[in-house]
Amino acid sequence: MMSTDMKEGQEGKAVIEDEEESVWERFCQFAYSGDYTSEGPDIDALVNNDQLLFKPPVRPDIPVITGGKHTRKKNRIVVPTPEPTRSRIWDEFCNRVYPISQLEDTPDEEDCSADYTEVFLCHAKLYVFADKWCVSSLQNPCLHKLKQTLQRFTIYQSRRRDLYKLIDYCYKFTRENDRDNPLTSLVAHYISCVVEYLVNDQGFQDLLETHVRFSRDLVLRMAQRLDTTDNLDGGDFDLDL
Numbered sequence: 001m002m003s004t005d006m007k008e009g010q011e012g013k014a015v016i017e018d019e020e021e022s023v024w025e026r027f028c029q030f031a032y033s034g035d036y037t038s039e040g041p042d043i044d045a046l047v048n049n050d051q052l053l054f055k056p057p058v059r060p061d062i063p064v065i066t067g068g069k070h071t072r073k074k075n076r077i078v079v080p081t082p083e084p085t086r087s088r089i090w091d092e093f094c095n096r097v098y099p100i101s102q103l104e105d106t107p108d109e110e111d112c113s114a115d116y117t118e119v120f121l122c123h124a125k126l127y128v129f130a131d132k133w134c135v136s137s138l139q140n141p142c143l144h145k146l147k148q149t150l151q152r153f154t155i156y157q158s159r160r161r162d163l164y165k166l167i168d169y170c171y172k173f174t175r176e177n178d179r180d181n182p183l184t185s186l187v188a189h190y191i192s193c194v195v196e197y198l199v200n201d202q203g204f205q206d207l208l209e210t211h212v213r214f215s216r217d218l219v220l221r222m223a224q225r226l227d228t229t230d231n232l233d234g235g236d237f238d239l240d241l
Helices: 007-013 021-033 084-096 117-132 136-151 157-173 180-196 202-210 212-223
Strands: 051-054 060-068 071-074
Touching: 007 021, 007 117, 021 060, 021 117, 021 136, 051 157, 084 136, 084 212, 136 180, 136 212, 157 180, 157 202, 180 212, 202 212
Parallel strands: none
Antiparallel strands: 060 071
């Protein structure tokens, strides 16, 4: 922001107000170290005997983008059991890459029913902060960490609300006219991969009514899960909602 034509660049200073303390702390941590520490799950929210909806199997290793080049990391990455129409879009989600410097690994889940709301939101909030203040070097790390967390996330019945809070925040605090926002694009892409585990829940239906942009993005993503023989001519289409 200090190297732009914005007011902050012209005056040589920036006054940052109305930001959460945790967001500011992670920004400072990133500014000094090139990385930031993710929020941990709320272990106190553990729900016993919760209904398992979706638990992706473990894949031993996948390519990770570091410094703009592919490397291999032997950490536990999860992918769902492939289905003919879902496999393609899930692979596309897993292969989303964000050129970054080396970052800390996102830890695997230890408590399968712990509340991951704040884990998701710490990345989303920091991305919104970086976008607002033109800290472009921070955006890709936020997207990378959020994607890695979603990629490993096990969906239990009570944990659907963790995803709902992420969706609500992302679509509430990004620009209405930004159809190609990287944050909402990432979230809609993930939801399109697991939508069948959410669609019959009232909380999800409320989100569809509240956030028209989310509904539009989800429909466009879901179209990619249809077979090409399902009356699709392969051409581009758009929705004006």
